[in-house]
Amino acid sequence: xxxxxQHPSTLSVQEGDSAVIKCTYSDSASNYFPWYKQxxxxxxxxxxxxxxNVGEKKDQRIAVTLNKTAKHFSLHITETQPEDSAVYxxxxxxxxxxxxxxxxxTSLIVxx
Amino acid sequence: NAGxxxxxxxxxxxxxxxxRLRCSPMKGHSHVYWYRQLPEEGLKFMVYLQKENIIDESxxxxxxxxxxxxxxxxSILRIQQVVRGDSAAYFCASSPGETYGYTFGSGTRLxxx
Numbered sequence: 001x002x003x004x005x006q007h008p009s010t011l012s013v014q015e016g017d018s019a020v021i022k023c024t025y026s027d028s029a030s031n032y033f034p035w036y037k038q039x040x041x042x043x044x045x046x047x048x049x050x051x052x053n054v055g056e057k058k059d060q061r062i063a064v065t066l067n068k069t070a071k072h073f074s075l076h077i078t079e080t081q082p083e084d085s086a087v088y089x090x091x092x093x094x095x096x097x098x099x100x101x102x103x104x105x106t107s108l109i110v111x112x
Numbered sequence: 113n114a115g116x117x118x119x120x121x122x123x124x125x126x127x128x129x130x131x132r133l134r135c136s137p138m139k140g141h142s143h144v145y146w147y148r149q150l151p152e153e154g155l156k157f158m159v160y161l162q163k164e165n166i167i168d169e170s171x172x173x174x175x176x177x178x179x180x181x182x183x184x185x186x187s188i189l190r191i192q193q194v195v196r197g198d199s200a201a202y203f204c205a206s207s208p209g210e211t212y213g214y215t216f217g218s219g220t221r222l223x224x225x
Contacts, residue, residue: 006154032212043116043203043216044155089154098210099145099168102154 002027002094006103014111019080021106023090024072032093033066033073034100039086047088048075080110114139116206116217117186124223125194133189133220137206144187145214146179149201161187194224 003026013019025033031052036044050057050064050073057064061080066073073092077084087107091100117136125131137144143162147155157171161181172179176194181187191198201221205214 004154034213036216041218043118043205043218045216046213049213093212098207098212099157099160100214101157104154105152 002030002092002101004090004092004101004103006090006106008106009104010107010109012109012111013080015080015082017080019077019084019108019110021075021088021090021108022072023074023092023103024070025092025101026071027092027094028068028071029095030092031095032100033064034091034093035064035075036089036091036102037086038089038105044089077108080108082110082112084108085110116141116204116215118202118204118217118220120220121218122221122223124225126225127195128193131191131194131198131222131224133191133202133204133222134186135189135204135206135217136186137204138208138215141206141208141215143207143209144181145205145207146187146189147203147205149203149219151200155203158189191222194222196224198222199224 006023034049037047038044061078063076087105089105090103093100145160146158159172159179160168176192178190201219203219205216
C-alpha cells in the first residue's frame with residue numbers, strides 16, 4: 001500500500017516568514033494529494049489539493065508543488081501569521097481508491 | 113449546512129465497557145469514513161461505509177470494533193470491551209460519492225480509564 005513520509009514534525013517560524021512542509025510518497029500510481037490543517041480540538045480541514053497532472057497550485061498565501069518523478073510534494077505558506085499555527089497533514093491517494101493515506105503531521109508554530 | 117456532526121465530543125469509559133460513537137454526514141453525503149488519531153500521530157483509516165454497506169474495513173481491528181451506517185440515522189462506530197489502548201480521537205468524514213476531498217467532523221475524544 002501507500003506510505004507517506006512528512007517532514008519536519010515541528011516547524012517554528014517568525015510571523016511574516018515563509019514555511020515549507022515536505023512529503024514523499026511511495027506509490028507511483030497515486031494521483032491526488034490533499035493538504036489538511038487541524039487546529040487544536042478540531043477536525044482536519046482541507047486547505048488545498050493538487051492532482052497528478054498539475055505541477056503547482058496556488059491559493060493566496062498557500063501553494064503546493066508536486067514532483068511526480070521524485071514522488072514528493074510540498075506545502076508553501078508565505079507571509080505566515082499567528083493564525084496559521086496548527087498541525088498540517090499531507091496525504092496521498094492511490095489510483096483506483098478514494099481513501100487517502102496521511103502523513104504523521106507537522107506542528108507549525110508562528111511566533112508573533 | 114451544519115457540516116459533519118459527531119457526538120459525543122468527549123467520552124470516558126472504564127475498561128471493559130462499550131463505547132458508541134456517532135456520526136451524521138453532511139446533507140447530501142452518502143459516504144462515511146472513520147479515522148483514528150493517536151497522540152502525535154497521523155490519521156489512520158479504519159472503515160469506509162455507504163448506506164447499509166461496509167465498503168472497505170481494511171483498517172479496522174478484527175476484534176471488538178464494528179461500524180454501521182443504517183438506512184436511517186447516523187453512522188455508528190462501536191468499540192466493545194474497551195482497553196486503555198483504545199484511547200484516541202476518532203474522526204468521521206463524509207463525501208457525496210466516490211470523489212476526492214473529505215469533510216471531517218470535529219471528532220470524539222475517547223478516554224479509557
